[in-house]
Amino acid sequence: MVGPRLYHYLDVPGQHTLEVYERNGGYQALKKALSMDRATLVDQVKAAAIRGRGGAGFPMGNKWGTIPPGSTTIYITCNADESEPGTCSNREVLERDPHQLIESMIICAYALEHVRTCYIYIRGEYRLGAERLNQAIQDARAQGYLGDNIMGTGFNLDIWVFRGAGAYICGEETALIESIEGKRGQPRLRPPYFPTVMGITNKPTVVNNVETIINIIPVVLYGADGYKAYGTEKSPGTKLYCMSGHIKKPGVYEAPFTVTLRQLIWDFAGGMLNDRKFKTLIPGGASFQWFTEEQLDTVMGFDEVRAAGSNLGSTGIMVMDETTCVVDAALNLVHFFAHESCGKCTPCREGTRWLEQIIWRIEHGQGRAGEVDQLLDITDNMDGKCFCLLGESAIVPVRSSISLFREEWDHHVTHKNCMVQRDYRMSSTAQPH
Amino acid sequence: MPLSEAALAECHELIARYPTAKCALLQILWVAQREYGSINQDVMREVAELLRIRPVEVADVVSFYFMYRKQPMGTYTISVCDTLSCALLGAFNLIDYLEGKLGIKCGQTTPDGRISLEAAECLGACSDAPVLTVDFYHQLKVTPEKIDELLARMERGEEIGQEMRPPEWWETPTGWPTTPMPDGQNPNPQPNQPTQVPK
Incomplete structure (x- = not known):
């Protein structure tokens, strides 16, 4: 991995196979993590302040901190039910670099110690993503990265893919847990505010977005300080910005949290489609306030966007030009x-x-x-x-x-x-x- | 007609992955749908027996998730995304085009049972809009010409897999942005390059 960047190897042919992934430095972070003391690892994650990429921006380390002490069974669930309109970064990771997610989940499970099983809740529409994940899990198991006694450390872990069946609401973490329990995906009453207290079958369950979890690899490789080289003090690291709508080169672009909307549209996405006039955009997926030209210089960090009156959400940026009603x-x-x-x-x-x-x-x-x-x-x-x-x-x-x-x-x-x-x-x- | 031996073995393997049998319900339904094509009341009863839960609990779930089909679908199912990113780039024109070509409306199957057409909510490929899926394998930047080609392939009975985006569509930028920041700061701060590169 070149610097703390998540998308670097995405377009390498065959990156979804174990062989190519390992050739590009794959599973190095896992080897390093397994040689580390668990407390140090957790401290590094907390110090790195990885903020949840799914929408709320709640730091991952703090979420871990809400697990009741003394819990003996903890589940980790990866939220890959990416359904927010305008958001498409997870699909790319799942289809092109599934080992990145699996390696990250093994590291998380190792850090939290009492995890024996992890689930990846992938939305039903991502059929290829589910197939590639299943294949990747099988390959990782054959290589000894998963299963019993992982790499001779005596640490056991299983990861299973749980395929959803087409419900946007299952992206909500309590609805996701209901769905895993074999029920309708309807949200649960809060409190308890976090499933880290009561999740799958009332056991502590950590639910993290795909993009949040994969950030643990650069943290392990470069340490919290190296990870914080990009981004701002409060929003460290890089973000995958999903650009869509009336722009010349829609795509998912990785940039540090210091990037502005103007840079994203004109530097990365090549400007407005057919050079028409910009009208409005939604900065964080369908659920958040729209921006006009006045806010184009907003820095796309969690707190900056909130101060400008919207929310970074899942950074599904939908750009609309003057021909939009x-x-x-x-x-x-x-x-x-x-x-x-x-x-x-x-x-x-x-x-x-x-x-x-x-x-x-x-x-x-x-x-x-x-x-x-x-x-x-x-x-x-x-x-x-x-x-x-x-x-x-x-x-x-x-x-x-x-x-x-x-x-x-x-x-x-x-x-x-x-x-x-x-x-x-x-x-x-x-x-x- | 009960599930085959192989399918039953697969179901038991799935059940073993979860703390309770009911947790495996959604996954078992996927197996059942693959085997039977759709999920009717008999299938729900069979799944309920397998998991030792009440049939109503199965029906509860089946009715909630749209991807569990209550009626048999065509050999191919075309789902066209109609949410904003795709709609901005002409998704509804594609729906009109498909409806005209196939002579059916969204939610229907052609009389020969070959193709089902539906409008779907966001399919998660917004950056390659407009998109549609064939049996939930994505087809990207769809045009009427591309639809003609897909329909011809279906006519020949070909298998249609996922279309992968070529790297040049996005041209993942090699550097960070070049436009100056609003406050005149350097837009491309050279971060402290991490020194501890793994060996």
């Missing part, structure tokens, strides 16, 4: 949330449907006077009343686009048409019911 874009996202609502709580189950129905009418020239305000009223009634974050997320595209582009919404209602010259429609013509 914001009403249609909001309808697309609200439809997503309405479809994925698990139905457990009423504000989310009913609220997302109402939002979708009203926005569909506005988009299709059937909006009535006052309906834009009615939408805002519904979002007020959902805000803070939903069981989990899905419902809270569904209102964001509505609120964000109305507050930033109110005149477009009003134009839709009064003139029954759109003020934007657009290339494509972005929602179904069938009326939702």
